[in-house]
Amino acid sequence: MRTSIAAALAVVWLLVLAAQNRLTSIRTKHFAPPSMAFVPQSEKIKPYLLGFHTAYADYLWIRTTLYFGSEFLSHGQYKWLVHMVDLVTRLNPTFYPAYEFAGLMIPDICQDPDAARVILQRGISSATDRRWKLWYYLGMIYYEYYKDKKNAAACLTYAVTQSGAPGYRLAGIAAAMFKNAGAPEEGRDFLEFVYTTSENPEVKRYVAGKLQAYLEKK
Amino acid sequence: MRPIIEIASNMFKETIRNNVLYLVLFFVVALIVLSVFIADWSVFARIQVMQDFGLATMSLAGLMLSIFIGVGMLGKEMSQKTLYHVVTKPVSREQFVCGKFAGLFATLLLTYLVMSVVFLCTLAYLGGAITPPLVYAIFLIWAEMSVVISASIFFSTFTSPMLASFFSLAFYVAGHLNDLLSIKMVEAKGSVYPHVLKAIYYILPNLEHFNVRDNIIYGVGLPVSYYCLAIVYGILYTVLFLSLSCILFAGKDL
Numbered sequence: 054m055r056t057s058i059a060a061a062l063a064v065v066w067l068l069v070l071a072a073q074n075r076l077t078s079i080r081t082k083h084f085a086p087p088s089m090a091f092v093p094q095s096e097k098i099k100p101y102l103l104g105f106h107t108a109y110a111d112y113l114w115i116r117t118t119l120y121f122g123s124e125f126l127s128h129g130q131y132k133w134l135v136h137m138v139d140l141v142t143r144l145n146p147t148f149y150p151a152y153e154f155a156g157l158m159i160p161d162i163c164q165d166p167d168a169a170r171v172i173l174q175r176g177i178s179s180a181t182d183r184r185w186k187l188w189y190y191l192g193m194i195y196y197e198y199y200k201d202k203k204n205a206a207a208c209l210t211y212a213v214t215q216s217g218a219p220g221y222r223l224a225g226i227a228a229a230m231f232k233n234a235g236a237p238e239e240g241r242d243f244l245e246f247v248y249t250t251s252e253n254p255e256v257k258r259y260v261a262g263k264l265q266a267y268l269e270k271k
Numbered sequence: 272m273r274p275i276i277e278i279a280s281n282m283f284k285e286t287i288r289n290n291v292l293y294l295v296l297f298f299v300v301a302l303i304v305l306s307v308f309i310a311d312w313s314v315f316a317r318i319q320v321m322q323d324f325g326l327a328t329m330s331l332a333g334l335m336l337s338i339f340i341g342v343g344m345l346g347k348e349m350s351q352k353t354l355y356h357v358v359t360k361p362v363s364r365e366q367f368v369c370g371k372f373a374g375l376f377a378t379l380l381l382t383y384l385v386m387s388v389v390f391l392c393t394l395a396y397l398g399g400a401i402t403p404p405l406v407y408a409i410f411l412i413w414a415e416m417s418v419v420i421s422a423s424i425f426f427s428t429f430t431s432p433m434l435a436s437f438f439s440l441a442f443y444v445a446g447h448l449n450d451l452l453s454i455k456m457v458e459a460k461g462s463v464y465p466h467v468l469k470a471i472y473y474i475l476p477n478l479e480h481f482n483v484r485d486n487i488i489y490g491v492g493l494p495v496s497y498y499c500l501a502i503v504y505g506i507l508y509t510v511l512f513l514s515l516s517c518i519l520f521a522g523k524d525l
Contacts, residue, residue: 058518065511070473072504076480077453079497085485090315090323098312136314 086123087116089133096143110145117141117151118255121158135159135168142172142179149183150253152176156190157247157256166198185215186250241268274362275370282344282374287381291339296382299332300389307397318399319488325390326408326484332386333416334443336379338436341423344371345520346432365517372424372513376417383413407498408483414505415481419443421512428519446478476508 092113099106117137124131138159141151155172159165173191177184192208195201212218241264248260286292303325310320345368348354357367387409391401422442426435452472459465480501486493 058514062511062514065507065514069476069504069507069511072500072507073473073477073480076497076500076504077477079494079500080480083486083491083493083497085489085491088315088319088323088485088488090310090313090320090488092314093312094314101312133314 084123084127086127087119089120092116092133092137093140096140099144102144107145107148110141110148113137113144114141114148114151117154129162131163135163135165139168139172142175146175146179149176152187153190153251153253153256156187156194157251158259160194160198166194170194183217185212185218188212188215189218274360274366275373278357278362278367278370279373279377282371283377286340286375286378289340292336292378292382295332295335295339296385299328299386302328303386303390303393307393315488318394318397321394321397321399322405323484323488325394326412326487329383329386329390329409329412330415330482333379333383333412333419334440336382337416337420337423338439340379341375341420342427342435342439343432344375344424345427346435364521364523368424368428368517368520369513372421372516375420379416379420380413383409383416402487404483404487404492407495408487411481411483411498411501411505414502415478418446418476418478418481418505418508418512421509421516425512425516425519428516428523442475443478446476447482449475449477450479476504480504 102109117134120137121131121134124134138151138155141148142155145151152173152175155169155176159169159172170191173187173194176187177191188208189212192205192212195208196205245264248257248264251257251260303321306321306324306328307317309324310317313320315323345354348357354367358364390409391405394405395401419439419442423435423439426438426442430438449472452468456465456468456472459468483493483498485491
């Protein structure tokens with residue numbers, strides 16, 4: 054009796070596993086991005102969060118990373134990415150990872166350096182503890198996307214003056230920019246520098262790929 | 272079969288008088304109606320937010336009802352000693368557990384019917400279309416509720432109501448996070464860790480299979496076979512948990 058019950062349960066269990074695998078494969082073929090229904094239109098929702106706006110910003114940040122991941126694996130359109138990152142920084146102006154993400158990813162994948170610039174400037178004025186990095190990213194955006202070497206170098210000189218900045222490296226890069234450099238070594242230095250200083254594993258992975266492509270093009 | 276029907280009928284009458292049921296129903300109905308105003312704050316259109324919010328609320332209602340009612344079901348019978356009146360009769364313990372589950376499920380099915388009608392009427396009032404996928408999504412929520420309740424009953428057969436509530440909540444959360452395990456399995460390194468993750472992935476049910484809200488909001492259609500298979504999946508898991516509950520309860524020293 055016990056053996057037959059155990060056998061029956063084992064059969065049910067195997068059917069469950071088969072159903073689970075089949076359901077997973079069907080869902081993978083009919084993939085839908087995560088819902089944006091819980092993303093507010095603007096930071097005007099802040100008073101209604103009753104003081105929990107930083108907690109909501111944290112939740113929104115998790116949704117942002119999940120949204121980025123799902124779009125990266127599927128359509129690659131990132132329609133709401135800028136809005137979500139912007140909203141996270143408005144709800145919690147001291148949330149550094151969102152600024153780093155804006156500085157590194159948004160100009161490239163969303164083709165929107167203006168949005169990245171605005172978000173970074175907000176971060177610079179909000180007294181985060183790694184402000185030198187935000188100046189550095191802003192400088193790179195001026196250099197790479199606006200082709201404005203003068204402003205780029207100015208941003209890097211501001212970065213050098215912030216606490217915690219690796220002054221000698223930034224000064225060298227700023228000097229090279231000021232010399233109207235077009236040398237490829239600058240690009241390599243920038244990528245290597247971001248890779249070694251970033252604490253975000255996803256950013257490191259992304260930059261490692263960029264560096265490899267950059268070296269192969271050379 | 273008759274004892275099961277009798278116990279189920281008694282359980283139905285008992286549960287329908289439970290105040291917690293009406294409290295949860297009231298809150299769910301209120302939330303569904305309030306979502307009309309919350310929807311104005313979102314980046315999405317009102318109808319999409321309502322669909323998402325309404326389905327999410329009904330899913331959470333199943334969790335609340337299984338914790339507040341399902342978990343204490345067996346424990347209450349044992350503590351009040353009313354169980355002894357039943358087991359001394361020619362009713363097996365397996366029939367008792369199945370009857371209790373059937374009665375509770377029937378009550379909650381009625382509750383969900385009310386919630387679904389309110390949800391669909393509110394959606395229709397706002398101009399939203401009641402599409403077949405939306406109705407199928409409600410059926411999947413019922414299937415999910417069945418799995419969660421059977422899991423709650425399973426936990427209540429071998430532990431106290433408080434711990435069973437905690438386990439039920441953890442079960443619900445883990446079931447919905449199960450998808451992330453499949454991603455982690457691919458990335459995991461080492462000889463033991465990936466297999467541990469794989470074991471956990473297959474032991475826990477993947478409750479995300481009952482969650483088709485994103486597909487409905489974005490209009491990404493799923494084949495009808497998916498909905499049928501998901502309901503079968505829910506039934507199989509319910510049978511599994513009920514069987515384990517019967518085995519544990521049959522061997523329990525009352």
